[in-house]
Amino acid sequence: MAKSLEQQTYQFLKALGKFDYALSSLDRIWEVLFKGSGQQWNYLYISKYQKTYFINHVNGESGTLEVEPEKSVKVMESGAFSNARPFYPEEELMEEWRQLLSAAGKWLKLVEKDWIKANKQVQEEYPLKYRYGAVPHSLVRESIPGAFRLDKTLGKSKARKLTRLVEEGYFMNRENTIATSMTAAKYFEYCRIAYLAAARKEDEVAPSLSGREMYKLYADGRHDGLLDIDPDSEQEFSDWIDHKHPKWTGGGHPWEIKRGGNTTHIDLSVRRPDYYSKEGFVVEVNGPSIIRMVEAMKMFLAIHEASLPISIAEPESVRKRLLGQDNVGIIPEYASLHRANQRFHPEEDVFEVMYYEDLGRYKRRITPFIRWEALPVLRLRDV
Numbered sequence: 001m002a003k004s005l006e007q008q009t010y011q012f013l014k015a016l017g018k019f020d021y022a023l024s025s026l027d028r029i030w031e032v033l034f035k036g037s038g039q040q041w042n043y044l045y046i047s048k049y050q051k052t053y054f055i056n057h058v059n060g061e062s063g064t065l066e067v068e069p070e071k072s073v074k075v076m077e078s079g080a081f082s083n084a085r086p087f088y089p090e091e092e093l094m095e096e097w098r099q100l101l102s103a104a105g106k107w108l109k110l111v112e113k114d115w116i117k118a119n120k121q122v123q124e125e126y127p128l129k130y131r132y133g134a135v136p137h138s139l140v141r142e143s144i145p146g147a148f149r150l151d152k153t154l155g156k157s158k159a160r161k162l163t164r165l166v167e168e169g170y171f172m173n174r175e176n177t178i179a180t181s182m183t184a185a186k187y188f189e190y191c192r193i194a195y196l197a198a199a200r201k202e203d204e205v206a207p208s209l210s211g212r213e214m215y216k217l218y219a220d221g222r223h224d225g226l227l228d229i230d231p232d233s234e235q236e237f238s239d240w241i242d243h244k245h246p247k248w249t250g251g252g253h254p255w256e257i258k259r260g261g262n263t264t265h266i267d268l269s270v271r272r273p274d275y276y277s278k279e280g281f282v283v284e285v286n287g288p289s290i291i292r293m294v295e296a297m298k299m300f301l302a303i304h305e306a307s308l309p310i311s312i313a314e315p316e317s318v319r320k321r322l323l324g325q326d327n328v329g330i331i332p333e334y335a336s337l338h339r340a341n342q343r344f345h346p347e348e349d350v351f352e353v354m355y356y357e358d359l360g361r362y363k364r365r366i367t368p369f370i371r372w373e374a375l376p377v378l379r380l381r382d383v
Contacts, residue, residue: 003098005073005087005094005097005098005101006072006073008097008098008101008102008105009055009065009067009073009097009101010067010069010070011105012101012104012105012108013046013053013067013069014069015105015108015109016030016032016046016108018108018112018380018381019108019111019378019379019380019381020378020379020380020381020382021048021381024047026049027047027048027049028047028048029045029046029047029048030044030045030046030047030378031043031044031045031046031376031378032044032046032104032107032108032378033122033126033375033376033378034103034104034106034107035103035107035125036099036100036103036104037099037103041059041125041126041127041130042057042059042060042100042103042104043057043058043059043130044056044057044058044100044104045058051068051069052066052067052068053065053066053067053068053069054066054067055067057100058334059130059332059333059334060100060334062093062096062097062100063075063076063077063093064076064084065097066084072086073087074086074087075087075093075097077093111378111379111380112380115377115378115379115380118378119377119378119379122375123375126375128356128367128370128372129332129333129355129356129357130332130333130334131330131332131356131372131373131375132329132330132331132332132343132344132372132373133329133330133356133370133371133372133373134327134328134329134330134344134348134350134370134371135327135328135330135366135369135370135371136324136327136328136369137321137324137325137326137327137328137352138323138324138325139366139369140328140354140366141324142324143362143365143366144359144360144362148290149324150290150293150294150297150321150322151322151323151324153294154294154297154298154322158297158298158301159322161301162297162300162301162318162319162322163319163322163323165304165315166315166316166318166319167319170315171311171312171315174273174280175309176309176310176311177282177283177284177309177310177311178273178280178281178282178309179280179281179282179283179308179309180279180280180281181234181281182234182237182238182241182270182281182283183231183232183233183234183236183237184226184227184229184230184231184232184233184236184237184240185212185231185232187211187226187237187270187283188210188211188212188214188215188231189211190211190268190283190303190308190310191211191212191214191215191219191257191268192209192210192211192214193211193299193302193303193306193308194257194268194285194299194302194303195211195214195218195257196302197298197299197301197302197303198258198266198294198295198296198298198299198302200295203218205218212227212231215227215257218257218258218259219254219256219257219258219259220252220253220254220256220257220259220265221253221259222251222252222253222254222256223252223254224248224249224250224251224252224253224254225240225245225247225248225249225252225254226240226254228247229245229247238278241270241271241272241281242272242278255267255268255269255270258287258292258295260289260292262339263288263289263338263339264289264291264292265287265292266285266286266287266292266295266296266299267284267285267286267287268283268284268285268299269283269284269286270282270283270284271284282311283303283308283309283310283311284310284311284312284313285297285299285300285303285310285311285312285313286312286313287299288313288314288351290351290352293318293321296312297312297318300312317349317351320349321351325349326349326350326351326352327348327349327350328350328352328353328354329341329343329344329348329350329352329353329354330353330354330355330356330370331343331353331354331355332355333355333356333357337353337354337355340353341353
């Protein structure tokens with residue numbers, strides 16, 4: 001007689017208890033990579049919080065099991081934000097989990113018998129489409145026809161000028177990046193230059209508009225009182241930015257001069273040079289998303305050409321991206337592209353990501369250059 005899903009789940013977790021685990025805070029973590037039916041590789045991520053286990057089928061559509069051993073097995077469906085629910089009678093998902101846990105249990109027996117041999121098989125056979133890695137951006141853009149290039153989109157002369165400013169130490173000179181005084185009117189003049197320099201066809205930026213009018217049209221709208229202070233008063237701006245002015249409301253997005261998502265907007269921010277300083281203002285452009293980066297660079301260059309103090313966020317990284325000295329992240333096909341670059345360590349200089357399959361017919365050429373992240377090693381506990 002076939003075991004019930006509950007029996008199979010409890011048995012799997014009992015067997016798993018023999019194996020080494022990682023700690024995330026106080027949670028115990030196991031990662032099990034194994035072949036299922038049809039030679040399909042599966043990835044189970046198991047975490048134990050207090051007495052409850054969560055078994056997540058990472059590279060599949062089976063969702064996550066919430067398990068209290070010898071008490072209950074519930075399911076959290078893939079993409080669902082609701083609480084775990086009991087399985088419906090004869091639900092097809094139950095059979096999917098039976099097959100998964102059966103294959104995973106068999107794999108644990110193989111690992112227990114010879115963990116080095118079993119893990120060697122994972123290292124050799126685990127599909128590249130399920131792995132994380134990084135590859136030099138220069139290789140990708142030179143290999144794949146039509147690959148987006150920041151330098152060409154910005155224009156060679158502008159790209160050359162911006163890289164030279166970084167190389168010549170422009171951003172290390174405080175006089176270049178710190179304004180000695182600032183008012184709301186001055187800030188909106190910065191905005192006007194930025195809007196005109198980076199105008200897209202759909203923006204229809206009219207040169208006859210003032211910077212303040214452009215800001216009202218294209219900024220986020222949550223100005224935090226910036227539009228309400230005396231535009232010509234240095235003292236009011238100073239009090240406002242130091243959060244002392246009654247018009248400062250808090251919680252707004254006053255610097256988001258071009259609307260977008262959490263990672264796809266453009267900021268033209270003003271801040272003090274450091275936490276303790278009450279003199280001077282750093283004005284900085286930031287648009288790290290690949291779809292806004294060119295606009296941000298055009299804004300910076302135009303403000304610089306107007307002989308106004310200006311900076312751009314992470315200038316050394318901007319230079320690397322223009323020259324193709326950064327890296328492209330390779331992410332598993334089951335992972336979302338959204339914010340996926342944040343999955344990589346800052347030192348890896350990954351600003352853009354792609355799936356391995358996106359390399360298409362250039363896989364053979366590019367694959368030798370990919371630095372893959374290490375796969376988890378499963379072994380028995382020593383203690």
